[in-house]
Amino acid sequence: MPVVGAGRTRATTTATNSRRTSSVSSYPVPVRPDLIRSYSTSYRIHPSAMAAAAEGARRRETQLGDLPADCLAQAIALTSPRDASRCAAVSPTFRAAADSDHVWQRFIPSDDAQLLLAALPAKGGGGGGRNKKDAYLGLCDAASAAAVGGDGGCRVWLDRATGAKCYALSARRLSLPWDDGEFSWRFTPHPLSRFGEVAELVECTCLDIYGRLPAAALTPAAPYAAYLVYDTAAGGRHRGLSFPDQETAVSLGGRPAAHHAVCLRPDDAEARKFGGASGPRRGGGGQQVLVRQPRRREDGWWEMEMGRLRTAGGREEEQEEVVASFEALGWYPKSGLVLHGIEFRPLH
Incomplete structure (x- = not known):
């Protein structure tokens, strides 16, 4: 038997619940910051896990060594x-x-x-x-450098640090004053010479030395310096090598690249005979001039830097020459110079 008013009762109940739900949802829900902090702390990534993930990503990247x-x-x-x-x-x-x-x-x-x-x-x-x-x-072994040319008067080796070519010209490859007789220069064997012989100055009054090398032979764009390699006769049998003025010059294709005052054999006692001094500076016409000094090498030779230059390696330099020269100014007796040669070496 149907219950009277049952449908109305269910409808009334549903409406009442709907009103309650609507009224409850209209009120703000309280926020618990302490619970939020606790939740986030519980699920925070551990530093070791982050480091492991970063290491894995790094290993997956291509390294230079890979x-x-x-x-x-x-x-x-x-x-x-x-x-x-x-x-x-x-x-x-x-x-x-x-x-x-x-x-x-x-x-x-x-x-x-x-x-x-x-x-x-x-x-x-x-x-x-x-x-x-x-x-x-x-x-790179300069002591046993390869010979260039049939006479063996030019040796070439490589600079170990840069790979640029180095050259050594023997005394026979140089232009010497009055080298056509034994009264000026005498070629003699020498135990320290890579060429087997040297040129010894017997006596002359005009002393100038020239060394020439094709510009194309040098390594392009590399800075170079020319060096006069020499010694003096044993027992002090030399004169006129300390004073007066001595000069070196380097040119490329006839264009001056360097010019210096030098002193092959600093000797104040001999220099005082000419009223000067062979130290680092000496006067000339009231003007102070820086005078370059030689240095002693490990192989026993003296060397004097003659000047520096740099080749560009262009076509215009293919037919040009590098000329390094030494000149002792003044017509006075000179003797006892033992000439080994001229070297061209890169700077670094």
Whole structure:
């Protein structure tokens, strides 16, 4: 039997609940900051997990050492011999690339490679089986430099740090005053000479020395200096080498590049005979002039820097010459100079 008013009761109840829900939702819900902080703290990422994730991402990135050895070798070959040696100390991967033949073949000048490498078997024996790095280091040995030309009067080797070519001209390759007789110059064997002989000045009154080298022979864009390599006769048998004025000059294609006052044999006792001094500075017409002094080399020779220059390597320089000269001013007796030659070496 149906209950009277049941439908109305359910409808009334539903409406009442709806009104309650609407009234409850209209009130603001209280916020609990303490619960929020507790929740966020409980789910915060631990620092060790973050570090592990960062390490994993770093390992997934390509590092410089992960590159193939051929790529590293190609990049190192664009540097210098000094930089390649430094790269070899970074890691085993870098060492394998930096010591490769591809790198060191590039440091050997291509224009003189055949001539230079042909001299290697005589340097330490078994040069034919060397790798390119050992071959390069062998070419940097100035004491056994390769001979250029049939007379052996020009030697060439490589500068170890830069790979630039170095040249040494023997006394026979130089222009000497009155070198057509034994009364001025005498060529004699010398145990310290890489050429086997030197030119000894017997006596002259006009002393000027010239050395010439094609500009194209020098490494382009490399700074160079010319050096006069010499000694004096044993037992003090020399004179006129301390005073008065001595000058050196360097020119490229006839254009002056450097000019200096020098003193081959500083000797105040001899200089006082001419009313001057052979120290770092001396007067001339009331003007102080800086006088360059020689230095003693490890191989026993004296050397005087004659001047500096730099070639651009352009076509206009292909037919030009580099000329380095020494001149002792004044017509007075000079003797006892033992001339080994003139060298052109890069600066670094």
